Amino acid sequence: MKNTLTVIAASLLVLCLSATTVLAGGYQLNLLGQRQIAMGHTGVGMPLDVATIGLNPGGLATLDHNALLFGANATFISTYYRAPAPSSYLAKTDSDIRTPFGLYASYDTPVENLRAGLGVYTPYGNALRWEDGWKYRFLLREISLTAIFIQPTLSYRIGDRIGIGAGLIVAYGAVNLQRDIPVDAQDGETPMVELDGSTTAIGFNAGVHGKINDRVSIGVAYRSQIDMEVSGGDADFTVPVSLSGNFPEGNRFDASLPLPAVLSIGLGLKPSDQLRVNLDANLTFWSAYENLVFEFEQNTATVQDLNEPRNFNDRWIFRIGGEYDATDWLQLRLGSYFDPSPVDEGYITPETPDLDRFGISTGFGFAFTPQTSLNASVLLVLSNPREQTEQAAIDAGTYGSVPVGEFQTRAWIPGISIYHRF
Amino acid sequence: MKRFTQLFLLVPALMVLVQCDPxxxxxxxxxxxxxxxxxxAIGNSLTAGYSDNALHRDGQLNSFPAIIAGQMQQAGGGDFFQPLVNPGVGSNAAGQAKLIxxxxxxxxxTPSLAPGPAAAEGQDIFSRQQEGPFNNMGIPGARSFHLVAPGYGNLNPFFGRIMSSGEATVLGDAMMAGPSFFTLWVGNNDVLGYATNGGTGQGFAEMGDPAQVAGNDITPQNVFNGAIDGVTATIAASGADGVVINIPDVTNIPFFTTVPWNGLVLTAQQAQQLRAGYAAQGVPEPLIPDFQQGPNGFIIADADSPIGLRMAQQGELILLSVPQDSLRQAGWGSVTPIPNQFTLRGSQIAEIQQATQAFNAKLEANAANFGFAFVDVNSTLATASNQGMVFDGVRLTTQFVQGGIFSLDGVHLTPRGSAVVANQVIEAINESFxxxxxxxxxxxxxxxQFP
Incomplete structure (x- = not known):
């Protein structure tokens, strides 16, 4: 036990030190369940509760109970931008509070060893609103990206040790992006464009979970890539009347944004009956996000299709988490992760000012009754300032379409859930 | 058990500690x-914040010196008093309102978008005498030697409205503000007067008398040198540090580059008709302009041509002041030559560029001699003209109206253009000091701004 503690403490320190290099995570939100979040968002190797529908559908059949779970987080995210020296300019995002959520339920089917479940969760999302009139207002004023996954799931237990499962994902996605337009108006209004659209798409989530013995278990899960293809979204231009011919009213756009596939592997350890330790790793196939493309229905000399390189890279996230049963009714949790940025210098944009993130989390579970418990978590996401130089932008061929300067992100993400087993 | 509880109590503390970085x-x-x-700030209209063909308050508030002064105030800079006019449409020397x-x-x-006066008459900005000393001593219309000319305020109402006395010089009044730091951007009008009048005055000369320099002449080199020597020596003697800014080549300024030299676009039939028209006037065949289908050089007046006119050639300039109605409807540039005052021919452009280079060499030499910083705005505008420049995600060029740098008079800066100059001056200040x-x-x- 003492060794485990040392490992956790040491890894925290090591991660802290390594975080001095550049760091990210695109627009992924790993907030699938409060118990998992409190443990560094681990649980692929050890199904802790019905949130395993999202993390590893293979674990559902091996759970010793059915349950209904509802939880939500509040995100308090601050992103800062600082212009290159000697500029004294500093900008920050206005903190819009978002509430990613997760709803999961399971029940046993009449078929022996076959369990069904439903998950509704929000694995991707992004919300940033830069302060009015900020330096790069022509690149982005604000963005909001929402994705809700609805996933009916079946999981089958093979013998005592192995569970497999798969679910169909129906994904709803919505995007809203606003930029200022670099013209000026006599009436003092700020010319801008707002792109707004939504769509649905399908994908799948599948996994397998196995117990090697009473102390050790493993799991592997794969969630497929889902391309959110917006067709006929609204492109509203607010421009001076004399330019309205260049910016036709009622214009529409098509755009596509990949929600990348994720491969997760996990190792679950039970050093004692009171202590559980998870080690997880997730590989997000970010390289699917090559370009941001907006194609307008009506093009004019001033309304040209947008095609900007993003060139994200596949990235591994490494996680560790633990849970200790302090009493019959109180569980204490702790975790940490390192989430390196999928974005190379030269491709950092105001909509995903991405950098390596380091997360630490804690939380507790409190059982009112043997059936009903309350789970709370808090996640702190830290980063070191990441710089994008003019030269890097020039080398990447993005100069003029990406900001130059430093970014830093900090987030507090508290969450709470109610768990009812039956 | 106890050890674990301690660990979990430790976590909030760790969360604070793990702020590895400030x-x-x-x-x-x-x-x-x-x-x-x-x-x-000492200079001419560019320093004053004159824009859209008038001195008006919005332009003054966004003058490049006002922008710099605002940044200096973050580093111990003092107040920056400008001789602000009242809010309104402003005025030029002829009493006309700013262009919008x-x-x-x-x-x-068909609707079209064009600059026009914001009001029938300019605002009265001259009758109210303002009392200095002022930090912004940009006098619209001032040439180099005007800065040291006693009584210049009696000739130029922009100085007249702020001069300390009837015999004051611009430089003298500037020194009354006790500069610890200065910018000097002068010399533009020493060539612009000639250029904007279509080269109708005296071209570049080595020697001359300031009293003889007319509004459409290029200032003679000796007059320019004497004035610059006087101004820079006076400032240096006061112990002030500062910046000298050079003057842009007119071929990068939209007043001279907006109307294309070959804007006469003809059908084959129109070309034939024009040739026939000149023949009918008795112009001998070899001298008839070679009108062709497609774009042709405008017909411009040229006394050196046997028939007093010829087709404009690549590199020659048609000025923004040319009446557009006359071009479109009165046959200017095709059946009637565009008068001299609206064109710059190759030889005239050469005079202007020779003078610009000579004046810029003098400005740079004096900056070096006195240890002042030097800012090459000429190169910046050349870059903006040739390939454009991108700042903060917005692309700037020297194009008229859309380019973002030049205001509607095609010569003076927009607030955004002033900010570009201000940043370049700030960069030079940082490097030098x-x-x-x-x-x-x-x-x-x-x-x-668009309506």
Whole structure:
């Protein structure tokens, strides 16, 4: 036990030190369940509760109970931008509070060893609103990206040790992006464009979970890539009347944004009956996000299709988490992760000012009754300032379409859930 | 058990401790070896914040010296007093209001966007005498030697409204503000008067008498040198540090580049008719302009041509002042030559460029001699003209109206153009004096406003 503690403490320190290099995570939100979040968002190797529908559908059949779970987080995210020296300019995002959520339920089917479940969760999302009139207002004023996954799931237990499962994902996605337009108006209004659209798409989530013995278990899960293809979204231009011919009213756009596939592997350890330790790793196939493309229905000399390189890279996230049963009714949790940025210098944009993130989390579970418990978590996401130089932008061929300067992100993400087993 | 409880109690403390890095903070600009306590800007209309063909308050508030002064105030800079006019449409020396973009309906019913006066008459900005000393001593219309000419305020109402006495010089009044730091941007009018009048005056000359220099002449080199020597020596003697800014080549300024030299676009039939027309007037065949289908050089007046006119050639300039109605409807540039005052021919452009180079060499030499910083705005505008420049995600060029740098008069800067100049001056100050003044965000300043 003492060794485990040392490992956790040491890894925290090591991660802290390594975080001095550049760091990210695109627009992924790993907030699938409060118990998992409190443990560094681990649980692929050890199904802790019905949130395993999202993390590893293979674990559902091996759970010793059915349950209904509802939880939500509040995100308090601050992103800062600082212009290159000697500029004294500093900008920050206005903190819009978002509430990613997760709803999961399971029940046993009449078929022996076959369990069904439903998950509704929000694995991707992004919300940033830069302060009015900020330096790069022509690149982005604000963005909001929402994705809700609805996933009916079946999981089958093979013998005592192995569970497999798969679910169909129906994904709803919505995007809203606003930029200022670099013209000026006599009436003092700020010319801008707002792109707004939504769509649905399908994908799948599948996994397998196995117990090697009473102390050790493993799991592997794969969630497929889902391309959110917006067709006929609204492109509203607010421009001076004399330019309205260049910016036709009622214009529409098509755009596509990949929600990348994720491969997760996990190792679950039970050093004692009171202590559980998870080690997880997730590989997000970010390289699917090559370009941001907006194609307008009506093009004019001033309304040209947008095609900007993003060139994200596949990235591994490494996680560790633990849970200790302090009493019959109180569980204490702790975790940490390192989430390196999928974005190379030269491709950092105001909509995903991405950098390596380091997360630490804690939380507790409190059982009112043997059936009903309350789970709370808090996640702190830290980063070191990441710089994008003019030269890097020039080398990447993005100069003029990406900001130059430093970014830093900090987030507090508290969450709470109610768990009812039956 | 106890050990675990301690661990979990430790976590909130760890969360605070793990702030391995300090949060990003604003930088604090530093003056370095410079003293910004009293910044005085000396120059012409570009320093005054004159734009859209008038001196008006919005232009003054966004003058490049006002922008710089605002940044200096983060590093110990003092107040910056400008001789502000009241809010309104402003005025030029002829009493006309500033230009704004207006939608007009052409004879064929199609709307077009063109600059026009914001009001029938300019605002009265001259009758109220303002009392200095002022930090912004930019006098619209001033040439180099005007800065040291006693009584210049009696000739130029822009100085007349702020001069300390009837015999005052611009430089003398500037020194009354006790500059610890200065910018000097002068010399533009020494060539512009000739250029904007279509080269109708005296070209570049080595020697001359300031009293003989007319409004459409190029200032003679000796007069320019004497004035610049006087101004820079006086400032240096006061102990002030500062910056000397050079003058842009007119071929990068939209007043001279907007109307294309070959804007006469003809059908084969029109070309044939024009040739026939000249033949009918008795112009001998070899001298008839070679009108062809497609774009042709405009017909311009040229006394050196046997028939007093010829087709414009590549590299020659048609000025923005040419009446557009005459071009479109009165046959200017085709059946009637465009008069001299609206064109710059190759030889005239050569005079202007020779003078510009000579004046810029003098400005740079004096900056070096007195240890002042030097800013090559000429190169910056050449870059903006040739390939454009991108700041804060917005692309700037020297194009008329859309380019973002030049205001509707095609010569003076927009607030955004002033910000570009201000940032370049700030960069030079930082390099020369070890200061860390902050540049401004170009995206925070406006270009031409659309109705």
């Amino acid at each position: 949060s990003m903070t604003e930088r604090t600009p530093d003056a370095g070896q410079a003293d910004f306590s009293s910044y005085v 973009l207006q939608v007009s309906i052409g004879p064929d019913g 070890g200061s860390t003044l902050s540049p401004v965000n170009i995206s925070a300043y406006e270009g031409v």
